Amino acid sequence: MNRFDDQTVLVTGGSGGQGSSHVRAFHAEGANVVIGGIDAERGAALADELGTRAHAIRLDVTDESSWSAAVLAAESTFGALDVLVNNAGVQNPPALIEDTDRATWSRILDVNLTGTLLGIKAAIPALRRAAGGAIVNIASTMGVGGTARYAPYVASKWAVRGLTRTAALELGRDQIRVNTIHPGVIATPFIHEPAAGATAAIADDYSPEPFAVPRLGEPIDVTRLLLFLASSDASFITGSEYVIDGGLLLGPALQAETA
Numbered sequence: 289m290n291r292f293d294d295q296t297v298l299v300t301g302g303s304g305g306q307g308s309s310h311v312r313a314f315h316a317e318g319a320n321v322v323i324g325g326i327d328a329e330r331g332a333a334l335a336d337e338l339g340t341r342a343h344a345i346r347l348d349v350t351d352e353s354s355w356s357a358a359v360l361a362a363e364s365t366f367g368a369l370d371v372l373v374n375n376a377g378v379q380n381p382p383a384l385i386e387d388t389d390r391a392t393w394s395r396i397l398d399v400n401l402t403g404t405l406l407g408i409k410a411a412i413p414a415l416r417r418a419a420g421g422a423i424v425n426i427a428s429t430m431g432v433g434g435t436a437r438y439a440p441y442v443a444s445k446w447a448v449r450g451l452t453r454t455a456a457l458e459l460g461r462d463q464i465r466v467n468t469i470h471p472g473v474i475a476t477p478f479i480h481e482p483a484a485g486a487t488a489a490i491a492d493d494y495s496p497e498p499f500a501v502p503r504l505g506e507p508i509d510v511t512r513l514l515l516f517l518a519s520s521d522a523s524f525i526t527g528s529e530y531v532i533d534g535g536l537l538l539g540p541a542l543q544a545e546t547a
C-alpha cells in the first residue's frame with residue numbers, strides 16, 4: 289500500500305527542476321500524475337518515461353482556459369483530482385526597484401501569484417467532487433524576508449502566503465487543506481541559469497558555506513516535505529508555512545574553530 293494509491297496529483301511546472309522530482313516521487317508512491325507546464329515536449333517526455341499513470345498537458349498557469357483543460361484532463365484521464373501542487377514559478381532579472389519596469393513586475397506577479405490563484409480556483413470544484421484533498425503552494429524564503437534586486441519575485445511570493453491562508457479558511461469545511469512551502473536555494477535551472485533578461489545566474493553569487501547546513505538544497509529535499517503535506521499524515525495541517533532552507537534564514541552559523 290503506497291501513500292498515494294488511487295489519487296491523482298497535478299503538478300504545475302511539472303517537468304522542471306523541482307517539479308520533475310515531485311512528479312517522479314508522487315508516481316513512485318502510487319499516484320496518477322498530471323504534468324502541467326509550458327514546455328509541452330519536456331512534459332510529454334517525462335510522461336512517456338513514467339509510462340502508466342502519467343499524463344502531460346500544456347498548461348500556462350496565467351491562462352484560465354488552460355487551467356480548465358488541465359483539471360478536465362485529470363478527471364477524464366484518471367477519474368478525479370486529489371492534490372494540486374502550484375509549483376510553476378519565474379524569477380525577475382535582478383534590478384533595483386527604481387529600475388524595475390512595469391512589464392517585468394506584471395509578468396512575475398502574473399505567473400507566481402495570479403497563476404496560483406487561478407490554479408486554486410480551477411481545482412476547487414474537482415477537489416470538492418473528490419470529497420476533499422490538498423493544495424500545496426510553492427513560495428520561497430524570499431517570501432519571508434526581503435531581497436534587494438528581487439522586488440517582483442519577493443512580493444509575489446509574500447502574496448502567495450496570504451492567498452494560502454485565505455484559501456485554507458475558505459476550504460477547510462470541504463476537507464481541502466492548503467499549505468505553503470518556502471524553499472531556500474535549491475539546485476535547479478532556476479539558480480543555475482540566468483533569469484529571462486539577466487546575464488548572471490543566482491548561483492554565480494551564492495555560497496551555502498556560512499549556513500548551518502552548508503550545501504545547496506536538492507529538489508528531493510523539497511519533495512519529501514511536499515509529499516508529507518499532501519498526504520493524510522498531514523490531515524491536521526492547513527494554512528501553514530514550512531521553510532526548508534538548511535538554516536539560510538537563520539543567518540550565518542557558528543563556524544568550526546580554526547587552530
Ligand SMILES: NC(=O)c1ccc[n+]([C@@H]2O[C@H](COP(=O)([O-])OP(=O)(O)OC[C@H]3O[C@@H](n4cnc5c(N)ncnc54)[C@H](O)[C@@H]3O)[C@@H](O)[C@H]2O)c1
Nearest residue numbers: 301304305306326348349375376377428471473474476478
Ligand atoms: N530553485 C530555487 O532555489 C527556488 C527557491 C525558492 C523557491 N523556488 C520556487 O520553486 C518553484 C520551482 O522552481 P524550480 O527551482 O524547479 O525552477 P525551474 O525554473 O526549473 O522550474 C520552474 C518551472 O515553472 C515552469 N513555468 C514557468 N512559467 C510557467 C507558466 N506560465 N505556466 C506553467 N509553467 C510555467 C517552467 O517551465 C519550469 O518548468 C518555483 O515556484 C520557484 O519560484 C525555487
